[in-house]
Amino acid sequence: MLIWSSFDEHIEASAGGGGGSAIDAVMVDPGAVVQQYNRQQDQQASARRAEEERKKLQQQQAEELQQKQAAEQERLKQLEKERLAAQEQQKQAEEAAKLAQQQQQQAEEAAKAAADAKKKAEAEAAKAAADAKKKAEAEAVKAAADAKKKAEAEAAKAAADAKKKAEPKRRKQRRRRRRKRRPKRRKQRRRRRRKRMPRRRKRRRRRRRKRMPRRRSSGGR
Numbered sequence: 001m002l003i004w005s006s007f008d009e010h011i012e013a014s015a016g017g018g019g020g021s022a023i024d025a026v027m028v029d030p031g032a033v034v035q036q037y038n039r040q041q042d043q044q045a046s047a048r049r050a051e052e053e054r055k056k057l058q059q060q061q062a063e064e065l066q067q068k069q070a071a072e073q074e075r076l077k078q079l080e081k082e083r084l085a086a087q088e089q090q091k092q093a094e095e096a097a098k099l100a101q102q103q104q105q106q107a108e109e110a111a112k113a114a115a116d117a118k119k120k121a122e123a124e125a126a127k128a129a130a131d132a133k134k135k136a137e138a139e140a141v142k143a144a145a146d147a148k149k150k151a152e153a154e155a156a157k158a159a160a161d162a163k164k165k166a167e168p169k170r171r172k173q174r175r176r177r178r179r180k181r182r183p184k185r186r187k188q189r190r191r192r193r194r195k196r197m198p199r200r201r202k203r204r205r206r207r208r209r210k211r212m213p214r215r216r217s218s219g220g221r
Helices: 029-112 116-220
Strands: 008-012 020-024
Touching: 020 029
Parallel strands: none
Antiparallel strands: 008 020
16 A cells, blocks of 8 residues: 655745645655555465365375275176175085985985885985985085175175265255355345345335324314
């Protein structure tokens, strides 16, 4: 800011007698000029710092998004591997069941061809085959259920972790939305007040008009 000062200086003539002239001078304060220059430099530096911080924040957000996407892809790959593993286990269980069934059929054919003396062996073979089949089926069902339960638990855990990571970001977005809404609400309140002002003035005028005749009548009495 520049500081201006004016003063009057009277100069008397040396040759002739009398009279004078007033001179207005303008002075500039060099300290104020330096302060103004320093203030401008500070404002420019702060603007540059704000721009650098904004760019840094954008870069950080982009890196976080890339990391989240990479983690999500890795999680999907892991789920696909687990699904394929469970499918392979189920396939092996089915093959084991088929093998047990074949063994049972062979045992039955051998029992039919054998004599009455071999009935005991046939019964034992059939029982062993049935037990093997039940055991294989039970193991297959248990393995499939365990794999499914494990996949569901890992998927739920990954979803919960992703939700926890995304929660701070959602809070920031909510705060930003609230901050953006505040100026709009203030403008709406001002508009409502401006609309109400003319109504209030009209009411005051009506009240004054109603009071005027009473005052006149009281003055006439």
